[in-house]
Amino acid sequence: MMYVQGFVVAVPAANKEAYRKHAAEAAPIFREFGATRIVEAWGDDVPDGKLTDFKGAVQATPDEVVVFSWLEFPDKAAADAANEKMMSDPRMEEMGASMPFDGKRMIHGGFASLAQQGARGGMAYVDGMVAAVPADKKEAYRDFARDHGAVLCEHGATRVVDSWGEDVPDGKLTDFKRAVKATGDEKVVYSWIEWPSKEVRDAGWQKVMADPRMQREMPFDGKRLIHGGFAPILDA
Template identity: 60%
Template sequence: MTYIEGFVAAVPETNKAAYTKHASDAFPLFKEFGVSRMVETWESDVPDGKVTDFRRAVKARPDEKIVFSWFEYPSKAARDAANEKMMSDPRMAEAGKDMPFDGKRMIFGGFDTISDKGAPAGTGYVNGSLFAVPNANKADFTAFAKQMADIFTEYGATRVLDAWGNDVPAGKVTDFQGAVQARDDETVLFGWIEWASKADSEAGWEKIMGDPRMADAKVPFDGQRMVFGGFEPIVDLS
């Protein structure tokens, strides 16, 4: 099953073109190492939250925008092998010399896919999300995620994926655990919804929020600590 390496970063707004080029130029190397798809998305509609949000997750400054991104691998073994190659290949060190953002505040981790419905189809908009889910609720969350995927694809989403934290390191400055204020008995979830366009996303969400199945769904996590936002793809390569 698809293994996900997820990232969230704060990038100066003035560096958008430089970041896009940096990511695009790096993809041939990542593909050589084993990445099957790389997606980079740029902040479009990222609200401030009362408890958690994307901006706090990476300590974003007023002049920075949020980038929500991921690598897809065919398996965790492929991801682990790729990371070993990345750590030892001198080309990676060279590419990292002129980063167009503060890498110390980037959060990253590895995630096992637990629900994946649909397929990329001319993705034009992404809803990205992070959750803290009690370990004891993994089965309930998996069932919940699959139920939500059925509803979202019914109303126009092209793909809905949720992944359970498997290798999510603690960071010195920022990390996924801090992003969602995860407790010791909780695991971080990384997920997204792909749409053909922002207009499709907006129309789909309007219908989804009026669907009685949403009101009846039992949410197996603390929704107040969920982190979410809307993003426009700037790089989507496979």
């Protein structure tokens, strides 16, 4: 079962190219360690929320942009093995010393694939989402994600992935749990929607929002869901 390491970072807007270069240099190392895909997506349409949002999740300042990023692994064992290699590889230590962003505010976690619709290929825009879901509603959320994913693909999305938090650590300044105000009986879900272009995404969402199949009750508190649109700057 695919395993995902998800990240959200606040990067100074002026450091966009430096961040892209830094990520491109790290990508071959992650592939060497077993990652099958590395994606870095630059914030393009990241709205402010009333209770939660991506900017608040990483305490982004006005001159910073939110980056939504993930690594895909064949399974959790492969991800765990990669983590061990990362911790001991001197190349990672060198890269960590020259990060073009504040790593102390980066949030990260490990997530097991829960539902997937569509297939990889042709992604030029991505919607990223993080939510808090009651642990006892895992199956209800899976059914919800499958149904919504099918509708999204019908209206233009190429791939929809929902993953269930398995290794989501507490952070000193920021973390996924605080990002969505998760309670002790809730799990963090990390999800994304791949689109062939921003234009298809914008048109697709209009159709999705008007589709009566999307009106079913959500098995989680949608008011605490954080979401945004991102333009990929690396897809390795």
